[in-house]
Amino acid sequence: EYRARRDATYEELMNITGVVCRKPSGAFYIMAKLPVADVEAFASWMLTDFQMDGATTMVAPGPGFCATPGRGLDEIRIAYVLNADDCRTAVRILARGIETYNRTRISESKASTQ
Numbered sequence: 001e002y003r004a005r006r007d008a009t010y011e012e013l014m015n016i017t018g019v020v021c022r023k024p025s026g027a028f029y030i031m032a033k034l035p036v037a038d039v040e041a042f043a044s045w046m047l048t049d050f051q052m053d054g055a056t057t058m059v060a061p062g063p064g065f066c067a068t069p070g071r072g073l074d075e076i077r078i079a080y081v082l083n084a085d086d087c088r089t090a091v092r093i094l095a096r097g098i099e100t101y102n103r104t105r106i107s108e109s110k111a112s113t114q
Contacts, residue, residue, distance in 0.1 A: 005080040005087050012091030029079040039074055050097045057094045
């Protein structure tokens, strides 16, 4: 079950353009670099402003797991505590969230410069 959850989460993360991570060999979570500028703002936005089919995905921002100041600003920790199918769904929601978040930020940036 552990391997199925890990593999499902990892495989789905690898389908997201710009995500960088390693497949863990013993942890119950994955640290993943996301294609977002500020993962703290992104994680908060996912919980307050984003849903896909009535659901969202909660992730832990990376800086809280790094001892070095300034590290982890574009990283998340995602635990695979759900069954494998639900892990896949959660990462697909995360992927859609990343797309929407980045598209929204680009639109807001363009609007503020006009």
